[in-house]
Amino acid sequence: MQVLKGKAIMEQIVAGRLCFYRRPVPQVQLYTQGDWRHEANRFHQAQQTAILELNTLYHRALNQVGDGVASIFLIHGMLLEDHDYVETVRGLINGQGATAEYAVQMAEVSFAAAFAAMDSPYMRARAADIRDISQRVLRALMGGRQMLLMDEPAILVSDDYLPSEVMDFDQHRLLGLITRKGSLDSHTAMLVRAYHIPAIVEVPLTPRCEGRLALMDGYTGDVYIDPEQEQLNQLRELYQANGRPKGLALSVN
Template identity: 45%
Template sequence: MMKTYKGKSVFNGIAIGKICVYKKDEQQVKRSKIMDVEGEIQRFHKARETAIEQLQGLYEKALTEVGEANAAIFEIHQMMLEDEDYLESIENIIRTQEVNAEYAVAATSDNFSAMFAAMDDDYMRERAADVKDISERVLAALKGEDKSKILTEEPVIIVADDLAPSQTVQLDKDKVLSFVTVHGSVNSHTAILARTMSIPALIGTDLPLDDTIDGKMAVVDGNQGCIYVEPDEETMKLMEGKLAEEKEKRELLLTLKGKESVTLDNQKVLTYANIGNSRDLAMVLQNDAEGIGLFRSEFIYLESDTYPTEEEQFKIYKTVAETMAGKRVIIRTLDIGADKQADYFQLAKEENPAMGLRAIRICLTRPEIFKTQLRAIFRASAYGRLAVMYPMITSVAEVRRIKEIVEEVKRELQQENLAFGEIEQGIMIETPAAAIISDLLAKEVDFFSIGTNDLTQYLLAIDRQNEELDSFYDAHHTAVLRMIYQTVQNAHKENIWCGICGELGGDTELTRLFLAMGVDELSVSPGKVLPLRKIIRETRVEEDREKLLQTFL
């Protein structure tokens, strides 16, 4: 008889197959008295070194399969095994209590994971599972075992209480259709890995982890967040249909790789990707983006405890430029402020930060920070096709002041014999002021990129972070669409190109309208590039341009 269990989806999709209940081998640890304390400490360190070697192997495996950002957890685990507090606790228990290393590791694991679990910070709470994971690995090494791998003969739906990242990355992707866990969180490393590995996955699913479900046929519906155990004929037929549709869509999208984003009547639109750091590059290349339309450089600042140096920034921009191999990479200069704060900037608390000292306003009032970033960008431009754009512009005077600073930077680099390439300079159109005077601003720059998130917020006078205003927030508001159209027209009158890099760029309900407006570039999250290309390649713009413009505007 069919049973349905609800969970929280961390990756969409349908999976059909037999359930394999995965029960982690609980390490049975006995406390025993030892005579040779130093020998026992040596035994622990040998096991710890074995664990670190295993983690390095997992890191290298994850690097090739799921990219640097997701492999980083195994570097973190290696660092945790070097943590002085953790090591001192284990050594201290062995010495003072004269007990075996297994007991000392298990006791430290319990103490540290309980400490992390009690913290307020979500990120730190996640570390509780990591402490248990590294401790289990050391315990296995002390027993001379390799950490358990999940082995199955046929592809299955793995069901478990929770899965550690090290277990997830060891899954043979050909043998795992999906995984469903009773615990876990949307932001856990496991969930992030699942999304990267494109495995339909549910967490928080109240399943019995026993023989009542083990080996039974099931369907995981990641779209609806549920698993059907022993589905009835009707459900199975429906789900098989959905699975076939998904497969067809995936294959179709793969056929678009390497194709141009050009309409049936030959209108070319650049499909670019938005990224937050160089670790996102794997996803950009995997999804065949034609360039990077928004590199949010503020994440370099947000991930640092102090102002990143010119050299640190240069290395990051150079990596991106080289990796993109001649494709355009647009770096947005520092956009700190409002909802993105870095303590070391020591910005005063503001009543209304969205309208306060942020983005280009910080750069123009603290030109030394701005010049450091510009020097790094210009130096990196010798290694690829870089462009730069400036956020939160409201006047022609601001643009002219920026251009003066840029000229100073170029002169300094020339005097120091440091190479740099030709760089296009553009601005974000994300304030109503910039949109309204876009005809004047277009005379000053090489391109526009419309930041629809802030533009909508400022136009509608609605804080986009305020959930209580969701019913009033209308991203398709006629005022927003008219302002985008006006900006595109003003750009084209001055023979510069105009793109969209905000959330609306990936809104497929508006793609045909943007084509009708003449938008030159759409920059979206990497996963949206190919679905967007599909719509572009199936559209004939001239046939319904007037109708579309009249309907929306």
Template identity: 40%
Template sequence: MQQYSGKSIFKGIAIGKIYFYSKGEQQVKRHKIEDAAGEITRYNNAKEQAINELTKLYEKALKEVGEGNAEIFNVHIMMLEDEDYNDSVNNIVENQSMNAEYAVARTADNFYEMFSNMEDEYFKARAFDIKDISERVISILNGASTGSDIGNEPVIIVANDLAPSETVQMDKDKLLAFVTELGSSNSHTAILARTMNIPALIGVKIEESWNGKMAIVDGYTGTFYIDPEEEMLNEYKAKKEEEENSRKLLQDLKGKENVTLSGQKINIYANIGNVTDLAAVLQNDASGIGLFRSEFLYLESDHLPTEEEQFQVYKQVAETMAGKKVIIRTLDIGADKQVDYLNLGKEDNPAMGYRAIRICLNEPEIFKTQLRAILRASAFGNISIMFPMIISVNEVLQIKKIVAEVKAELDTVGIEYGEVELGIMIETPAAAIISDLLAKEVDFFSIGTNDLTQYTLAIDRQNAKLDPIYDAHHEAVLRLIQMVVDNAHKEGIWAGICGELGADLSLTKRFLEMGLDELSVSPTFVLPVRKEVRETK
């Protein structure tokens, strides 16, 4: 038996045979061509086929893993349509008289090197996306398959790395677990693994010779066992059965209150990216929606969504939730979420740049359009509005003034709207430290622990090299959360968490001790958090 340690991305146990997944990079031959125009036509046809395939992948991912996780395929489409990328391919074909396969491969290498050498981690991550889309086009040009066939039986996928397009194409009924050598806990594939409830490990030195061997993935300890002995195999089969029984027992928690043994109550809401996530919210019995990431309406569009387009979406969510609270976060674009039509431009440090509420206050008409749509929809349900990336009281005062202007406009034309709570996200140390002042101006706080941790520790959460020291449990982060809760309660408003830390069961008891009023998590974590709450004294 062999034993290896890695970093756990999603807890759980998987037992089965290993399938060594190889990307099978295309062998590209370089040769001279005489008809450059014809070769460019070949490339354009392959590119259009690739875009069609990516569109289908987006639609498949939308159904299986939700809007937020599917968005990477729209990013890939935009990259294939990028003018600089296409100019490079065309230039190599025309000026060097080279075949399209070589031109794409050469462009991919050049862009990969360019992105890899950038200091910004977001653009570094795009280097792997360039490789992914280029391999797809080369495969099409070569007449090769672009699918991800893993056979007919359930397997543990072992790979050097996995692209989002590869994981989404795999048959979900055949996936037991992922084990990769590369990747980070915030990579697209890691997020997909968590969304699909598939145990996953990263940072394991893999070997192709493992293919076909029996293995165990222990996502609780981050351990990978190759050729386990019979005694260990039986031990883990028992653990797996116990795990499955526990999952079934969670279903019995539907309809139960989120209340501790001592009688303390807490709201458990769900985070969503679009209306397609509503089924999971209802299936997992969330008490409401604590974070509706409205930016995905903008990311999936090739134009600024109109007031009517937004209104119809917000209305549908409000009606579907039938009186349960729906908290809509206003446009949180910028940093790692870009849309071409806003022409935001590239920034050296986008995580701290022109983003979120900074854009909205600088572009009031864009902001007002969204606010009108949300307020109109509030007449059809229980809607609250939340504003991201706040750092000052002055920003809140500007927001409230704009909201008042929009309400006055609606009153003038006789359009009804409901009673809407206004809240802010606490994502920056600045907001946490002055939360006593901010609490006087709003109805609630929602703590975005992902960014709060990033900014407090001065660690880029998408930088895999920093994973060993990225500590969301850092006492400084937890003390800031406590400060925010205390200051909220002093002013009689409620405070919750909508970041990933809300689903960390090892912290549930401490969050209850802090006095948090709400935890908003991915839909699949609603029942596990409810179970933890109900078992806490």
């Protein structure tokens, strides 16, 4: 058995197989041979489509978890209309002949890096929001959809998760989330707490753990790889004896 240390978002315990979530990377054309005005119009149409989608997410979250958390998607809408962000995209299209897709990708890289370099942990966490809105605009431009279906129940592992991905995962099969990076101050963490999804961040998992059984201890932030049934039983008894949630269904499958 291997024990890895992380930082827990939710005080929950869950066991399941690890599945690495690999976010698709769109392949885009860099420069257009056509009229830059056409590309600018494509961007603005995709921007409006993304804002409408965010409004739908806002109302869904509002009904499920309340205004405090749902406002994340109002903030995303405001970021999409931010003057500096929009003008960066338009400048790349107009000044360099970039396609709308490439301009959005470059704006994502630039703004996310700027947030990630800030001193405040809260502001650093906003880099994920920039990536989220940019990926949404790219999907609108390229006609894609966010497909986050799971074949079987699993604990998903990734470097990090974008806020809207929390809304799109199959909640019936999602056992928990583990990130190798991530942040306790992110909007993703706020959504995870609101939806009571077991989650631990900053866990140094490697791809060779794919498919292996893991136990997430949300009280300590520990992740146990290949735990034995006896150890699972001891952990369950420990938390039950200390008044923690009872009836933990922990078993080695």
